[in-house]
Amino acid sequence: MNTRYSEMADKAWRSFVIYLPYVWLLLFFLTPFLIVFKISFSDPVIAQPPFTPLFDWARSGLSAVYITFDNFLFLFEDDLYWLSYLKSVRVAAFSTLCCLLIGYPMAYAITRADTTARNILLLLVILPFWTSFLLRVYAWMGMLSTHGLINKGLLWMGFIDEPMKLLYTDFAVYLGIVYTYLPFMILPLYAALQKLDLSIHEAASDLGATPFRVFIDITLPMSATGIIAGCLLVFIPAIGEYVIPTLLGGSDSLMIGRQLFNEFFENRDWPVASAVATILLFILVIPIMLFQRYQITAGTNVNE
Amino acid sequence: MRQRSTFLFTTLAFGYAFLYLPIVILMVYSFNDSRIQSVWNGFSLRWYASLLDNAQVIDAALLSLQIALISATIATVLGTLAGLSMTHMGRFKGRLLFTGLIAAPLIMPEVITGLSLLLVFVSTEQLIGWPESRGTMTIIIAHITFSMAFVAVIVQSRLSTVDKSLEEAAMDLGGRPYRVAIDVTLPLIAPAMVAGWLLAFTLSLDDLVIASFVSGPGANTLPMVIFSKVKLGVAPDINALATLIITVIGIGVVIAGFVMQRRERARITEYQATR
Numbered sequence: 001m002n003t004r005y006s007e008m009a010d011k012a013w014r015s016f017v018i019y020l021p022y023v024w025l026l027l028f029f030l031t032p033f034l035i036v037f038k039i040s041f042s043d044p045v046i047a048q049p050p051f052t053p054l055f056d057w058a059r060s061g062l063s064a065v066y067i068t069f070d071n072f073l074f075l076f077e078d079d080l081y082w083l084s085y086l087k088s089v090r091v092a093a094f095s096t097l098c099c100l101l102i103g104y105p106m107a108y109a110i111t112r113a114d115t116t117a118r119n120i121l122l123l124l125v126i127l128p129f130w131t132s133f134l135l136r137v138y139a140w141m142g143m144l145s146t147h148g149l150i151n152k153g154l155l156w157m158g159f160i161d162e163p164m165k166l167l168y169t170d171f172a173v174y175l176g177i178v179y180t181y182l183p184f185m186i187l188p189l190y191a192a193l194q195k196l197d198l199s200i201h202e203a204a205s206d207l208g209a210t211p212f213r214v215f216i217d218i219t220l221p222m223s224a225t226g227i228i229a230g231c232l233l234v235f236i237p238a239i240g241e242y243v244i245p246t247l248l249g250g251s252d253s254l255m256i257g258r259q260l261f262n263e264f265f266e267n268r269d270w271p272v273a274s275a276v277a278t279i280l281l282f283i284l285v286i287p288i289m290l291f292q293r294y295q296i297t298a299g300t301n302v303n304e
Numbered sequence: 305m306r307q308r309s310t311f312l313f314t315t316l317a318f319g320y321a322f323l324y325l326p327i328v329i330l331m332v333y334s335f336n337d338s339r340i341q342s343v344w345n346g347f348s349l350r351w352y353a354s355l356l357d358n359a360q361v362i363d364a365a366l367l368s369l370q371i372a373l374i375s376a377t378i379a380t381v382l383g384t385l386a387g388l389s390m391t392h393m394g395r396f397k398g399r400l401l402f403t404g405l406i407a408a409p410l411i412m413p414e415v416i417t418g419l420s421l422l423l424v425f426v427s428t429e430q431l432i433g434w435p436e437s438r439g440t441m442t443i444i445i446a447h448i449t450f451s452m453a454f455v456a457v458i459v460q461s462r463l464s465t466v467d468k469s470l471e472e473a474a475m476d477l478g479g480r481p482y483r484v485a486i487d488v489t490l491p492l493i494a495p496a497m498v499a500g501w502l503l504a505f506t507l508s509l510d511d512l513v514i515a516s517f518v519s520g521p522g523a524n525t526l527p528m529v530i531f532s533k534v535k536l537g538v539a540p541d542i543n544a545l546a547t548l549i550i551t552v553i554g555i556g557v558v559i560a561g562f563v564m565q566r567r568e569r570a571r572i573t574e575y576q577a578t579r
Contacts, residue, residue, distance in 0.1 A: 008478055011481040018396055021386035021452065025405040030448040032420030035427055106319040109312035121316065123561050128323055130503070130557045132510045134527050135546040142333060142538050147340075151330055182323065208442035233411060240413020242513050247534065257415045264419060264517075274423070277416050286411070292404050293409055 033281070040274035043068050051135070059243040071275035081276065084254040085283065091170075091255060092238040099185040099234050100227065106221075107189035107226075110163045115251075122190070137176055137247055144172050144248070172248035173255075177238050185230040192226025193219075225294065234290040236284055256280055327550060334543035351544035359543065360529060365556040369507055371440060371464065375447035376504035382448065383455025384497055384502070388485065390456070391463040409453035420519030421446045425518060438520030446518045447508040454463055455500035461488075462496030479491060506553060 074079045097213065110121045128136060143149050143165040151163040164173060204214045242257040249255070256276065264273040337348035351536065355361060386406055389396070405436035425442050428434055435442055470492070474484045519528070533539050 010481050013485075014393060017385050018389040018393055021382045021389070021456070022398070022402055024382055024449070024452070025402070028421065028424065028445060029405055029409060032349050032424040034418075035423045036537070037378040039423055063328060102319060102322075105312070109316045112312060119565065123558065124320060124323070127554060127557055130506050131327075131545070131550050132527075134510065134512055134530060135550060136327065138530075138542065138546065139330040141534065142330060142543075143539060167393065179322065179326070182315050207346045212363060236411040237413055240415045242415050260415050260419065270423070273419060277419050277524050280413070288408065292407050
């Protein structure tokens, strides 16, 4: 009797641990995507909420399903959206490359510092991750403005004769993205580089390899997981970025996250906004799957 | 070798200057007496004083704190359970989907998460009449959903490093799984849970995009108020507010970092002493 009771308690505990977070994520993370997908196929109407129901529960149950491809056709016909998607991919890709080029030597340098310095340097990389993202983007508005510090410095040093327009340009958007996402690049790179066995480097050097060859043949391939993880962590969120292009970019900076936000809040066209989100998700499916695979393999490696 | 370390040192110097210079400049200018950012008119605390009179900012800050406290706490519970089921529960139905669901919120663009959560709230309102209105409640649910993923990752990485022999010993001595989890595992992962709670708290305080989607009339969080102001340009009182927020969080993170490092060191020496 007692063991049976305990067994039931064990089972209940197991279900509780697994299914409480599971059900939460199903309800509030998976279902929402299905709904977005569904609404992207319905007509906009002037009502609250502003779209026709795909399933008309009241009258016909599931028998009548209204599907329209108008929203997607609209996106295909209008150049604006194509250009926005292309530009977002381009901006995100180029910013990711910049983050990698700046982040790699930084991560490498941190692994070479002694223990105390390394802990402080790491804390300084993690700190911006905790401090407000919005405020850090905002900090650049002052730096880049016509009378901001950068223009003042360049004028003072005599590189330019009159202030340049820096704020509200594409340059500012790139700068903002690289600045914001740099810690996301450095941390996985550091984790990968820290595991490198230095004796392999020494062996290669002893056998006559130049430092450049050691880097290309040993360091780079052995830190590949860190490079992939870092690039995905920057590229995927950057592509849908809304705050940075809105605060730092010009009014013509057509990034898709901003387009979606405007479609939703200004035009109040929820079905088109949903269609924009659906296509964005399709673009991101491959990078997200890559990231998931990396996460899962990393997780199982740790478990073993 | 000497040449190389100079290169690394220069890299670090420029890298950290890039990360920190804009914030330092912002903080310095928050003490500027002038309304125009570019002209230094002398030291003044007037922008800090004007914050105290700004009821809109104070209300928004209180609302944000309330949302962050509640959502971080629930997210820590759910995230810890999720971390436990990933490391301690072996195989179960739908494990692969679960793994995917936990990792996805970490990288999903905020506009997509925000839009999809809003549509789910609108749909459930149509179907079952809940939630009756959007506001604090819906923001809390949204914040729990994305921040529990971060807690799960932190707890999971901690769980994979703790010594399993303690838990196994407790099981061998006849401890039931839930007792072992509460008496043995929980104290071991407590630091990770604290770190997870702090991260969930700051993520919630910081979120603009998702909150803008799922909020309703009247519920304006602090980032929403700040954003609507700075969209129009640099504002001196926002400089003061930013300085306050960044200073408080910065000091908190540095203290937490040192405390955890000390604890970790104590744990390692204790562990070595017992061997």
